[in-house]
Amino acid sequence: MTHRPNGRDPRAPGLAAFASLVADETRAACLLALLDGRAWTAGELARHAGVAASTLSEHLGRLVAGGLLAEERQGRHRYVRLADARAAQLVEDLAAQVAPARPRPRTLREAGAASAMARARTCYDHLAGRLGIALTDALTARGLLRQDTGFALTDAGVAWFAATGIGLERTGRRPLARACLDWTERRPHLAGVSGAALCRHAFDAGWCVRIGTERAVRLTPAGERAVSDLLGVGAAALE
Amino acid sequence: MTHRPNGRDPRAPGLAAFASLVADETRAACLLALLDGRAWTAGELARHAGVAASTLSEHLGRLVAGGLLAEERQGRHRYVRLADARAAQLVEDLAAQVAPARPRPRTLREAGAASAMARARTCYDHLAGRLGIALTDALTARGLLRQDTGFALTDAGVAWFAATGIGLERTGRRPLARACLDWTERRPHLAGVSGAALCRHAFDAGWCVRIGTERAVRLTPAGERAVSDLLGVGAAALE
């Protein structure tokens, strides 16, 4: 990088440096894995990505320095997670751009896992998969969310969250509602403060539970009743 | 790249490859330049970026192959522009993430240009700068746009566009309204179909004109009257 006396936009170096963080396959794999919203140890990520621990340590150093990851050291472990909702959104958005190169279930076990993921999963801090879309569509059909002129809760929507006992706390500048493009379905679903609150409530109220240690989620019988009663979402929309 | 038999997300290679497109300083400079929404020739971009024509030719090849740019060959010229609104949004979003490393006016001329850009400019196909924000805020204050629960036009807002004679044609899946984070102001302004329509109308109706060959824009006296009459935006909000 020699000196460039030109009319380049001063943001170019920063933009390139930032994109470089994602521009490595191993780091990209880490970021996608961390989209589950949990904190992983460096060792877990190294095994997941299939590289030596030393290699991964350097990658984590870069990602933390770049502000994409936050770290928390506990004893001899280094826990790492996406820095904030902003970072998560960035990875989501970027991942949504890439060609849906995904057909690849090799074994029955893999096919089952992929099917469960497509049905319901978490995407950072909100619900995704067909479940996430079904909820989003139901909110829209009931006039609680409008997607026709943008993406925002209606007054009735705000009231619905309050009546259902789901608190919506405004934190900083994070929007109350925003669209997150679903990877498997290529359709938008609810994210933002309300999406996160709905997801948290769904877990707290026992509407859904995690399947194994993955991002996949299963709707419980109680959850089926709840979404049917509250939003009129039938079992058909969830299969 | 040896074979990785691991549990990596299959999207990782694509994500990394895609980010690589932006992860080069010269390509980043091109993308930022193209955010003005116009078509540039390869030569113009080469001079702008300060690299040899041969070097830039290779960069353009990658960006086009990656789907970020669209090209149009006319005679011995190769015109290139951002492929679509999706690509523009991606570059905007990414650029908004990077630290606002921008203080740097060296000469009076540069300072003047920076000041004009901060006042009013285009951002791909919509208006940005203090003008863009003033319009967005005015729409919000008048109940035509709601930003409190997301980002969407209200029914009154749709009616306002119709009454003002600004057509809103739904094209594909592009949202009618979405927020674009302003680089200089760090605040959201109106983008999407309605943002583009408003910008186009402003030029067609003579509300504003381009300053020189840059992205900067100047509000005409007629434009000042129009925004004052239609939205109650005073001159103070635009300085």
Add this chain to the structure above:
DNA sequence: CTCATCCTTCGGCCGGCGCCGAAGTGTCCC
């Protein structure tokens, strides 16, 4: 036709960086 202009292709150079294994540091457990 001839020349100038714009772009692309090719060969070659060089730096950056992703990778590993070995060695070192810090932490927890017994």
Add this chain to the structure above:
DNA sequence: GGGACACTTCGGCGCCGGCCGAAGGATGAG
């Protein structure tokens, strides 16, 4: 204390890719 474990640092290797200049189309002007 000793040993196992998690992670980091370091040296070294190899490759990818950005850069240039020279040469080769392709197009338009005269």
